[in-house]
Amino acid sequence: MSERRINLLIAAVSIAVPLLVALLIYTPAFHLNINVSFLPAMNAVFNSTVTVLLLAGYYFIRNKKRKAHKLSMLAAFSISALFLISYIVYHSSTEETKFGGEGAIKTIYYIILFTHIILAAVIMPFILVTMSRALTERFDRHRKIARITFPLWLYVSITGVIIYFMISPYYQH
Numbered sequence: 001m002s003e004r005r006i007n008l009l010i011a012a013v014s015i016a017v018p019l020l021v022a023l024l025i026y027t028p029a030f031h032l033n034i035n036v037s038f039l040p041a042m043n044a045v046f047n048s049t050v051t052v053l054l055l056a057g058y059y060f061i062r063n064k065k066r067k068a069h070k071l072s073m074l075a076a077f078s079i080s081a082l083f084l085i086s087y088i089v090y091h092s093s094t095e096e097t098k099f100g101g102e103g104a105i106k107t108i109y110y111i112i113l114f115t116h117i118i119l120a121a122v123i124m125p126f127i128l129v130t131m132s133r134a135l136t137e138r139f140d141r142h143r144k145i146a147r148i149t150f151p152l153w154l155y156v157s158i159t160g161v162i163i164y165f166m167i168s169p170y171y172q173h
Helices: 003-026 038-060 066-091 103-133 140-170
Strands: none
Touching: 003 066, 003 103, 038 066, 038 140, 066 103, 066 140, 103 140
16 A cells, blocks of 8 residues: 555544544434443553553663564554543443542643643544554654654553543542
8 A cells, every 4th residue: 555545544544533432422322321330440441551561662662672662562552442442432321520629630630631632632643654654664754753653642641541540539330
């Protein structure tokens, strides 16, 4: 597949996925009637695992262990995909949880949440381009974008866990 086609596919997926997420979460016709109360904790585990895999992948590539790096990054990508599915299922099946903290902690929570949401939406095309360049063995171009992708993806995975711990006392069980 040509680079142009890959980039068009990445652009299409990067636009379609956030639109689909919004549709599934905000359209009542898609609400499921199942118990999903365990999913936020599972999502925090997914995010924690992605964090560890990203850091392991960074360690491996710095130590010239390319196969271990590749496996770590493919695992991080796969678990991120599982997270996305779990996130959609949870948020399409429950009412929105309101943060109950007050004062400075509320401001901190919303700053973290806002940056997390924006970067979670923005990171997808970066991840897909970074992965496609690695899988097509264009490593010089892979390295250039990975320097941007890695810290953003790491931030999103870490703040996902932080958000979970900050809002978990307010979940209705």
